[in-house]
Amino acid sequence: MDIRPKITPIYQTSVFKFEDLNELESYFSEPGSRYLYSRNGNPNSDELADAINRLEGGTGAIATGSGMAAIFAAILAYCQAGDHVLCAADIYGGSSTLLNAELSRMGITVTYVPFEQFYDLQQFVRPTTRLMLAETISNPLLRVADLGRLAEECHWHGLKLVVDNTFATPVITRPLALGADIALHSVTKYLAGHSDVTAGVVVAADEAIAARLKQIGVIYGLTLSPMESWLAVRGLKTLRVRVREHSHNALVIASFLANHTGVREVYYPGLEQHPQHALAAKQGAGMFGGMMSILLADDAEAVNDFMRRVKRFPFAPSLAGVDSSLSYPLGTSHRALTSEQQQNLGITTGLVRLSIGIEPVEELLADLEQALA
Template sequence: MKKTIQRPVVPPASVSTPVVSPIYPSVVYASDDPDGLDAQYEGGAAGYTYAREGHPNADLLARRIDALEGCSGGIVLGSGMAAVAAVLLGLCGAGDHVVGGNQLYGRSLRLMAEDLPRLGIATTLADPTDMAAVEAALRPETRLVLIEVVSNPTLRVADIEGIARLCRDRGVLLAVDNTFTTPLAVRPFALGADIVLHSVTKLLAGHSDVTLGWVAARDPDLAVRMRVFAVTTGMTPSPFDCWLAERGLATFALRFDAAQRNAAALADWLAGQAGVRRVLYPTRADHPDHNRAAALLGGQGCNMVSFEVAGGRKAANALARAADGVAFAPTLGDVGTTLSHAASSSHRALSPEARAAIGITEGFFRVSVGLEPLDALKTTFAAGLAAARDA
């Protein structure tokens, strides 16, 4: 019997179209001939070659997030930290200097403190709520400033407009992590950011079942540099994760609004409970950046609440064990409420002194507020706080 080589399968023609995006798991895409492959690599023809270089599900998701952020040309990567790395390592090199917010996510801080310096990229941390502090940190060789709109986990609000003006005047790139706030609360490009990034894993996807990042640049040349770096270093996102995240985006606005309402009410309730030393939520009058938050976020506080209890690690352990009904986990953005302890998770790599300098104690917790009934959340946290007091 004569053997034949099977050609790649092409979906049957149809006059109708699927309502839900298909999943494209293929790693390899076949071309007709070398000229056709050249045309794709050189930009003369649209198409896919190898999934590490791009695939349909990543592009579909990227375009949806682009629309939310009011931009084009975004790139979906394998994680939020991949997006941070694509910015810092894809755009900076030996001899450059980077300024980072001093209350960035713990792994972002580690990247800046340990990895960039060994590659010859100098780093300085500065308080992003104080434009003068950021200005003092700048050097002639400063290439980029990286800040979060609202810091993780201390919920301080950056002076993004002031820092954007400063960076523009100095010819320095401004990269903004918009994970906590999302484009429903603020669009950093409209405020002067050059680069915006997200951990899609969190609120955008919203169900704790994907790990993805997204980054976009105002300048297409910067976007190309980050894309090339991501392809070269294998920051490939999973097609299935991209598909799940695209599905999650369909309910994003509804989830965000409901969780935000819960968060504001929970913050006010926590502030009145015995044993709670402080509560941080941007719309509260006692928040240190309340006025800036009101102007920048338009009265929105988002879904993150942080609070501190008396009693140190012993009380923290008791609270986490007794708050049965919320997951104690180092994550955020799920439809269910999660509780995290920065000193033992996101910021564990920092010394106790370094954590204390930014307000993170052993009794400090961050809550990613979900969609449960508010009364159920109060009951759960009441049990946790009672256990912390007894401890």
């Protein structure tokens, strides 16, 4: 029977069979010719990695069990004990926790670079500095990095640029095309898009680094499971249309909130008053994504009241699903930072992060209006 499914089946198996020793030897002598063990590779996880690699324009990629695993793999691709890393000060709290709490135990040190000093790294660079970790659009204050300029500055100092492209997605920005050496994602967010997958991906511009990432994934056991990979591939197929809808809704809502007396500040690069609006428009193909943060009164009860009243934005500490949600950076993603770090970054009691979904925008506006009344 000739079976040719349009959709790749789920290869829900931990191991693959061999006919004899000759097949075993061909596995080792012809990489990619067949599969042995799902930690080493599986058709579903390879399909996901290859699809995102094409979107980002890389030379190779690996799919990992989470976005955190992707960040870990990207740093290990370039670093070993005794090395030093630069990291954007305005970054996802999990990234800084990984660097501070775990990679420091492996002998990898970190210095945090304020956003205003991204393009003058001289004072931060040491002989042992290997890379700079930054985000295309920062979490949670939506600052936009000039990736081309940052790549030039990093390469001038002999550093690699690793970019977390989760908020932007390759539909909006492709970091490798702008000079970055690695682009990574929490696939959990926009790439899968339906709040039912936990996954990550790392894409390399250089073939040797792509091979090193593969080695790290196999040896550390970071490989993504077949079922999660299949779900993420399914979600990825609607990425372009979803990003357009997220971006459209977010711009309408940001404009509404920017004129609302109950909102002190709106952080969204699609607004003309955003400090990096022109850069975001140029670097983002005219789309600005579905993420924003708003500043309410710096009073916990005022924030609690808003969270209880809003109906279409459940308090769910993640982002980028087709359904809208909200999160609270001070108490979730950036909880591990010191009070001084939180204050310096502008992560205060009144800061609420909104993930704008693809529901009818009129319904979202009506819900926000009644919640802020």
